[in-house]
Amino acid sequence: MGRSPCCAKEGVNRGAWTAMEDKILTDYIKANGEGKWRNLPKKAGLRRCGKSCRLRWLNYLRPDIKRGNITLDEEELIIRLHNLLGNRWSLIAGRLPGRTDNEIKNYWNTTIGRKLQSSSSNSGFVSSRPSLSSFQGSPKSALEKLTIDDTLMPVEPRVSHAKAPACPKALLSPASCQDREAQAPDMVDDKDQSSDRHEDQVTTVRASDGNSNVSCNFMADFELDANFLEAFLESELATDTQQSCFVNSGLDDSHKRELPSLTSSRDSQENLAFIDHGETILSEPDLQCMASLLEDEIDGFITT
DNA sequence: AACAAGTGCAACCGCCTGGGG
């Protein structure tokens, strides 16, 4: 038996919301709070699907929604987070106060993605990532100034298709991959057997020393505490406001080491993530930074 | 001025997960 539809199609308004509907929904949520979306339309007197109400509220009516164009800083952040997370728009949006996942997704699919697509159609890969801050003007103008060699990513980063719950995954350094393979070949085999299922969910990371034989899945199939990824992102984003960062949200003291700042050094070629034939290649400092965090976390996980 | 093509974005859709019974 199939799942019952979230709401009946008949007698339900569809399409653009009217100002009156917006007001009814806003007033109701202000009075009763969010949640119970399925019952909300009936109680509020709206002829809308509950999911539609939720979407309208979250993406448009919520008071903390930030209006206006995506700023240059926000765009840089989106790009960096997308490098890390792929198409996990809700996670990315969580790092951009006032921005919704839908807005970021749309922005990526139009402004950024389109530009990248046109660039990558001329070149299968790119070799470096320049700082968008080095461009003057709007994000669009910055993107328009990107040359083929400056392009950030391939059209379809291989991290992209994981659903949100897949977020508690580990990032592995090449070394840790080799260790993992040596220590737990069964696990590797298991993963290989399911590679079809996960092939499009992983990004391969290689050491930037040119040793392309050393590779592993960027987001491997370890089920880690979701807080870890959050903590890692906190540490990454902390670099926006200070020259160095400390992991200080959820990790134990052993993780509170100074990390190289991706932001402060983003104009340095050697610290930039770049792409080679559709695979994300993180530079050595990035890898060391992430690997040191992640290997400890993974070791702890494996031994438990 | 008229039309076509391109663009941006709100909204919809189907699937997945977690929680509760």
Add this chain to the structure above:
DNA sequence: GCCCCAGGCGGTTGCACTTGT
């Protein structure tokens, strides 16, 4: 352990608006 429900997610669509010819 199974089932159902609510909520959440990413992908896709549809349409209004803008730009180019």
